[in-house]
Amino acid sequence: MSNSTAGDELILEGIVTTLNADGSPNISPxxxxxxxxxxxxxxxxxxxxxxxxxxxxxxxxxxHVTDDVELIAxxxxxxxxxxxxxxPARGVQGVMLVDACRWFAFxxxxxDDTQERTTIHCSVVATGTNRDFFGFNRAKHAVIEAAILATxxxxxxxxxxxxxxxxxxxxVEKTAGEQERRAFKLLREYIxxxxxxxx
Ligand SMILES: Cc1cc2nc3c(=O)[nH]c(=O)nc-3n(C[C@H](O)[C@H](O)[C@H](O)COP(=O)(O)O)c2cc1C
Numbered sequence: 068m069s070n071s072t073a074g075d076e077l078i079l080e081g082i083v084t085t086l087n088a089d090g091s092p093n094i095s096p097x098x099x100x101x102x103x104x105x106x107x108x109x110x111x112x113x114x115x116x117x118x119x120x121x122x123x124x125x126x127x128x129x130x131h132v133t134d135d136v137e138l139i140a141x142x143x144x145x146x147x148x149x150x151x152x153x154x155p156a157r158g159v160q161g162v163m164l165v166d167a168c169r170w171f172a173f174x175x176x177x178x179d180d181t182q183e184r185t186t187i188h189c190s191v192v193a194t195g196t197n198r199d200f201f202g203f204n205r206a207k208h209a210v211i212e213a214a215i216l217a218t219x220x221x222x223x224x225x226x227x228x229x230x231x232x233x234x235x236x237x238x239v240e241k242t243a244g245e246q247e248r249r250a251f252k253l254l255r256e257y258i259x260x261x262x263x264x265x266x
Contacts, residue, residue, distance in 0.1 A: 075103045080211055082142050083110065084153075084162050085121035085128040092162045093117045094142045094151060096214060099130065105171055105194070110187040119185050126175040127159035128189075131167035134201040136210035138166055140250035143214035144257045158193025168200045206243035206251070209235040213254045220261045228258060 083097040095118045099108035108130055112119040122128060133139065141147035152165040158172035173189040213235050216228050232255060239251045 076100055077103070079105070079108075079132065080139070082131045082133065082139060082164060082167065083118055083128050084131070084156075084164060085118055086125055086161055087117065087121060088124065092148055092151070092153060093121055094147045094164070096139050096142045096218070097130070099189075105130075106191050108171070108173060108189045108191065110189065111184055112187070113184055114180055119180070119187070122175055122187055123178060123180070125160060127161055128173055129156045129159065129161050129163055130171045130173060130191075131164045132169040132171075132200070133164070133167040134207065135166050135246065136207045136214075137246050137250040137253075138164065140210055140214045140217075140254050143217050144254065146253070156193075157195065165197060168198055169196050170194065204242055204247070205238035206241075206247035209238045210247055210250045210254070213251060217254050217257055220258065225262055229262075232258060 077100070078098045079101045080096070080098045083095050085093045087093050095112075095116070097110055097112065097118065099110045101108045110118070110122070112122075118128075138147065138151075141150070153162040154165055156163045156170075156172050159174060161172070163170050171191045172193040173191050175187055176190050177188040179186045213232060216223070216231055220228065236251070239247060243251065
């Protein structure tokens, strides 16, 4: 696999679905490094993550790009698997998120798990588009940042997370629609609950 396209590589935030050992879906937000055409991706999940365990066992999954930040927020706090609208994946064993804009079925070509944070090179074997991408919006970006913060509870200081959430509330307030507002509220409540559980 070639791992560069004229040096134009970047991180693309999205959602990875993989299959657990019992056949149930695992749905996790992940930001792989990709080439601009998304013909390959490099995932860097921790060895403790379910995504890593599943990819080591099955070698296949589906990466999704979406403008639906509520999907990303729910996946970040483990509240998507039970309610997600799923179809069988094409090209690999797995599932596709119907509410995503684009999907990329991938196969692992190289897996390095010598470090706690693994490096998994994958080749895209099938791809498709479910619907158009809505476009940029400051609230959508804010929800993605908030979702990342929610996955870093216990890693980042609570004070820092709360300060960031306050800052992110401003673009949400100014530019959100109902989906973004719901997603941000969900994350805010999850973060607040975790703070209470810690104290
Ligand atoms: C937008 C977004 C991108 C993320 N990207 C990564 C990533 O590239 N690598 C990683 O290890 N975790 C990433 N995370 C955090 C994981 O989603 C989180 O650790 C999750 O609990 C892993 O789930 P799993 O155990 O089901 O694989 C990201 C979270 C969000 C919200």
